[in-house]
Amino acid sequence: MSYMENNFDKRLxxxxxxxxxxxxxSLLLNYYPEQLQNPDSYKISKYAYGQDYHSVIKDKLKELLxxxxxxxxxxxxxxxxxxxxxxxxAWAAKGGLGWIGKNSNLLTQKVGSFYFxxxxxxxxxxxxxHATTDHCGSCTACLDxxxxxxxxxxxxxxxxxxxxxxxxxxxxxxxxxxxxxxxxWAFGCDICQDVCPWNKFSKxxxxxxxxxxxxxxxxxxKDWEEITEEIFKAVFKDSPLxxxxxxxxxxxxxFLK
Numbered sequence: 060m061s062y063m064e065n066n067f068d069k070r071l072x073x074x075x076x077x078x079x080x081x082x083x084x085s086l087l088l089n090y091y092p093e094q095l096q097n098p099d100s101y102k103i104s105k106y107a108y109g110q111d112y113h114s115v116i117k118d119k120l121k122e123l124l125x126x127x128x129x130x131x132x133x134x135x136x137x138x139x140x141x142x143x144x145x146x147x148x149a150w151a152a153k154g155g156l157g158w159i160g161k162n163s164n165l166l167t168q169k170v171g172s173f174y175f176x177x178x179x180x181x182x183x184x185x186x187x188x189h190a191t192t193d194h195c196g197s198c199t200a201c202l203d204x205x206x207x208x209x210x211x212x213x214x215x216x217x218x219x220x221x222x223x224x225x226x227x228x229x230x231x232x233x234x235x236x237x238x239x240x241x242x243x244w245a246f247g248c249d250i251c252q253d254v255c256p257w258n259k260f261s262k263x264x265x266x267x268x269x270x271x272x273x274x275x276x277x278x279x280x281k282d283w284e285e286i287t288e289e290i291f292k293a294v295f296k297d298s299p300l301x302x303x304x305x306x307x308x309x310x311x312x313x314f315l316k
Contacts, residue, residue, distance in 0.1 A: 077180040084179040085151040091173035093263035104247025107299040109269035136181030147176040155188040161213040162201035162251035171258035201251035222248035
């Protein structure tokens, strides 16, 4: 995806984002749901069950920065949640929160990988943490399970082959050669996370704003196929699904029929 090349200098140098930046504080927030969708349903990524994480986490980071300022004094910084040229996974790995696995996700031994990554970049020097070790070993579960072969080699993902790209980022029609390869994913894809052995340790989150509309969990394939714009707006109010819009979701569902 060519947009990843934009602002590459800012991805490498936080001082281009925050004047006099001295520390990157990386944080994780679990989003693994307590309940999953109806098995007879088209699927959406678990991160999209509840409210859009951007606004939820931004509010938490603002509170954290305020707490730092209240405790220490004048500290300047900015909060980042997957919405600016920041190398989220690289900074989190450098800080020892986990290692980047063969599926290119940040993995941890204690809670797997179903969490959001966010940062505070501040002008306060801290004692820095250190990277942890890689614990993927000889496992190739994620490579073997990807139906579009988007994981082209261990630790290398071709984003333009990913189901998440086709169902979220792509604005044109989905290529015909992808028919039958989406494993009924209508928005995003969790396959490479679902098969990862470390996600056996995933635990349900405790953030009420990430709880899904109950109607989402009970929707059948027929419900998805007959969804109206009115129902879409009610079930997915403030949801990440608003990114693909109603027509984009309809395109995805029609492609899966």
